[in-house]
Amino acid sequence: xxxxxxxxxxxxxxxxxxxxxxxxxxxxxxxxxxxxxxxxxxxxxxxxxxxxxxxxxxxxxxxxxxxxxxxxxxxxxxxxxxxxxxxxxxxxxxxxxxxxxxxxxxxxxxxxxxxxxxxxxxxxxxxxxxxxxxxxxxxxxxxxxxxxxxxxxxxxxxxxxxxxxxxxxxxxxxxxxxxxxxxxxxxxxxxxxxxxxxxxxxxxxxxxxxxxxxxxxxxxxxxxxxxxxxxxxxxxxxxxxxxxxxxxxxxxxxxxxxxxxxxxxxxxxxxxxxxxxxxxx
Numbered sequence: 001x002x003x004x005x006x007x008x009x010x011x012x013x014x015x016x017x018x019x020x021x022x023x024x025x026x027x028x029x030x031x032x033x034x035x036x037x038x039x040x041x042x043x044x045x046x047x048x049x050x051x052x053x054x055x056x057x058x059x060x061x062x063x064x065x066x067x068x069x070x071x072x073x074x075x076x077x078x079x080x081x082x083x084x085x086x087x088x089x090x091x092x093x094x095x096x097x098x099x100x101x102x103x104x105x106x107x108x109x110x111x112x113x114x115x116x117x118x119x120x121x122x123x124x125x126x127x128x129x130x131x132x133x134x135x136x137x138x139x140x141x142x143x144x145x146x147x148x149x150x151x152x153x154x155x156x157x158x159x160x161x162x163x164x165x166x167x168x169x170x171x172x173x174x175x176x177x178x179x180x181x182x183x184x185x186x187x188x189x190x191x192x193x194x195x196x197x198x199x200x201x202x203x204x205x206x207x208x209x210x211x212x213x214x215x216x217x218x219x220x221x222x223x224x225x226x227x228x229x230x231x232x233x234x235x236x237x238x239x240x241x242x243x244x245x246x247x248x249x250x251x252x253x254x255x256x257x258x259x260x261x262x263x264x265x266x267x268x269x270x271x272x273x274x275x276x277x278x279x280x281x
Contacts, residue, residue: 029112040093043073048280060164060246076160079255112137141279156262158254159274167247174214205236220279223251
């Protein structure tokens with residue numbers, strides 16, 4: 001990769017640079033609201049309404065929004081530990097993103113749309129634009145699409161969405177996935193392990209999950225991928241950051257805890273896209 005050493009050095013410098021004036025962009029569709037921080041493409045608010053009209057803050061974001069590494073929903077690529085640029089979960093959450101001058105647009109479905117494109121900290125002949133992010137907001141749903149570009153030699157990676165769902169008071173009674181307690185889905189003791197901060201992998205996730213939260217609302221979480229060569233099936237990580245009112249349901253492609261995080265193979269000048277829809281029922 002041309003300029004790889006310089007890229008890593010400048011990315012590390014960016015990681016350690018404090019945010020004195022974080023930049024946020026917003027989209028609205030009726031009562032639904034989406035707020036994004038362009039530093040890291042974090043989702044800092046998602047308000048949707050149920051089919052009955054009840055507003056729900058679906059996603060959680062930590063209160064300290066000026067820190068670089070924010071407790072909020074973000075891109076993972078590669079998923080999990082990495083010795084490459086950016087370390088754990090890759091560089092996407094450390095980069096700054098450009099938003100178009102006319103921020104909110106109308107999608108072909110008539111909903112509110114926002115598109116972000118990552119800035120590379122390098123300039124000149126080594127500059128790259130490795131991540132694109134698209135959001136569609138409707139009254140009951142958010143559809144988001146993450147595209148990873150490969151402007152260099154063959155790249156092996158994985159993609160995931162690290163969604164922090166709101167979990168009031170860290171209360172888990174009544175939490176179900178596809179009508180089943182988490183222990184039935186992942187095995188005995190899984191919920192306890194999740195709640196003490198041990199990530200669990202749901203290998204049986206096939207792209208559709210219906211999650212009932214203790215607060216009473218139900219979220220449909222669905223995932224789609226484009227036609228990329230992958231040696232691993234789709235899956236989902238489930239995790240909880242202790243002492244936060246959140247639980248993470250993280251769709252992934254190209255990742256498996258035993259087989260690694262390089263299941264997507266991208267030829268030079270190609271791309272891979274992961275699309276996910278969060279719908280409040």
